[in-house]
């Protein structure tokens with residue numbers, strides 16, 4: 365754990381990582397995370413093609429009691445799902461860096477926003493959010509690095525890790 369000086373104040377920041385050994389394990393982790401989410405939460409997912417971003421979101425959707433099957437929205441930038449909280453699933457693969465697609469309409473809404481290729485929208489994300497960097501270790505193993513910004517996401521990440 366370390367203290368970092370941000371623009372205006374000291375922010376507690378901690379990096380935590382989890383390895384999963386199968387897509388099912390990534391989904392189960394997502395499901396646990398989904399159950400911990402609160403209105404207005406924003407998650408930025410960073411990882412290459414096929415890293416497992418959508419797989420994690422499928423779990424998150426289950427944790428939010430969403431019945432629909434979550435897939436990558438190929439030609440839409442944002443797909444909304446109804447659950448215990450609305451889920452706004454963004455896939456920014458096709459847009460340019462920092463292109464504004466009117467994020468404010470969703471990010472400050474009543475639901476939970478999960479953004480694939482979140483690094484393309486850094487300027488538009490609220491300062492307090494949870495970044496998850498997914499990296500490929502082998503055909504079936506992935507490393508998920510949690511980078512929580514702010515106390516709410518730090519506590520959520522710690523709780524998630526404790527539950528495993």
Ligand SMILES: Nc1ncnc2c1ncn2[C@@H]1O[C@H](COP(=O)(O)OP(=O)(O)OP(=O)(O)O)[C@@H](O)[C@H]1O
Pocket residue numbers: 384385386387388389390411412413414415416417418419420436457480503504505506
């Ligand atoms: N441990 C794992 N966690 C997640 N996915 C895994 C794992 N092991 C293998 N996979 C496979 O990797 C692929 C991940 O695909 P997924 O669509 O979730 O990736 P993505 O990051 O959303 O890709 P894209 O950038 O194309 O949207 C799936 O085929 C899944 O079955």
Ligand SMILES: [Mg+2]
Pocket residue numbers: 417418419436455480
């Ligand atoms: Mg995807």
